[in-house]
Amino acid sequence: MGLEVDIIFKIAGVGIVVAFLHTILDQVGKKEYAQWVTLFGFIYILFMVASIVDNLFQKIKSVFLFQG
Amino acid sequence: MMKLIGAVLIIVATTWAGFEASRHLTERPRQLRQLKSALQSLEAEIMYGHTPLHEAARRLSDQLSKPLSWFFESFAKKLTDSETTVKDAWEESLKEIWKMTALKQGEFEIMKQFGETLGRHDRLSQQKQIMLTLTHLEREEADAHDRQVKYERMVKSLGFLSGLLLIILLL
Numbered sequence: 001m002g003l004e005v006d007i008i009f010k011i012a013g014v015g016i017v018v019a020f021l022h023t024i025l026d027q028v029g030k031k032e033y034a035q036w037v038t039l040f041g042f043i044y045i046l047f048m049v050a051s052i053v054d055n056l057f058q059k060i061k062s063v064f065l066f067q068g
Numbered sequence: 069m070m071k072l073i074g075a076v077l078i079i080v081a082t083t084w085a086g087f088e089a090s091r092h093l094t095e096r097p098r099q100l101r102q103l104k105s106a107l108q109s110l111e112a113e114i115m116y117g118h119t120p121l122h123e124a125a126r127r128l129s130d131q132l133s134k135p136l137s138w139f140f141e142s143f144a145k146k147l148t149d150s151e152t153t154v155k156d157a158w159e160e161s162l163k164e165i166w167k168m169t170a171l172k173q174g175e176f177e178i179m180k181q182f183g184e185t186l187g188r189h190d191r192l193s194q195q196k197q198i199m200l201t202l203t204h205l206e207r208e209e210a211d212a213h214d215r216q217v218k219y220e221r222m223v224k225s226l227g228f229l230s231g232l233l234l235i236i237l238l239l
Contacts, residue, residue: 013236021229028222044237 007052011045071239078238079231086227090220095170097216100209102136103175104202107182111198114191121154121187122147139165158183178204 018041025034106128113124122144129140139161146157162179182201189197 010236010239014233017229017233017236021226021233024222024225024229028218 007048011048014041014045017041075235075239078235079228082231082234083228086224089223089227092170093216093220093223096172097209097212099135099169099171100175100205100212102132103171103179104205104209106132106136106140107198107202107205111195114198115195135165135169138168154187155184158186172208175205175208178208 018038021037022034025031025037109128109131110124113119113127117124119127125140125144125147129137129144131137132140142164143157143161146152146161147154150157152160159180162176162183166176178201182197185194185197187194
């Protein structure tokens with residue numbers, strides 16, 4: 001359980017920092033960079049969540065289909 | 069414990085980089101202003117004092133503060149010590165000193181062009197050249213000021229936030 005909580009906090013942290021970066025870059029009129037930063041943050045989180053979900057599916061498989 | 073030390077080091081490094089960049093941005097208008105006042109003093113020395121160029125440069129280097137005073141010092145030294153033209157001495161001193169200033173390529177070209185005219189005409193056309201250079205520098209200063217207002221705060225917070233992001237990603 002400790003791992004899951006850790007990852008939630010990590011996602012929250014990345015979200016906050018990326019949001020700040022977006023706001024600051026937006027304020028000085030660098031819209032294109034702001035969008036790139038947000039996009040990369042999103043992609044990073046997506047990969048992390050995907051690997052966790054993959055983990056979950058493997059577990060479900062191993063429980064219900066009796067596969068390694 | 070090691071992780072914590074690493075995190076602190078990363079934060080300190082990126083924040084420092086941000087502050088360094090913002091210092092660069094504040095230095096540029098200040099040095100441009102100094103450069104302008106230096107040219108005005110040079111004009112006064114030429115027009116009203118009839119001072120020889122190496123003498124004028126030495127006086128200027130006494131008046132000005134750090135990076136620009138080095139420029140006039142080395143210019144005066146080159147003029148008195150070695151057999152060279154004013155144009156070459158000016159350009160060489162410019163190149164020597166340029167890395168230590170916060171100034172950009174635009175100002176370098178302006179000053180180089182000014183050096184080519186220095187000491188080749190009578191006093192009146194020399195004064196006109198100085199005026200021309202001053203207007204060019206004025207334009208650059210306005211530009212530098214705009215950039216300072218726009219980017220100074222951004223660069224600072226960008227340094228800190230990118231450090232924070234890096235730490236979270238590496239955790």
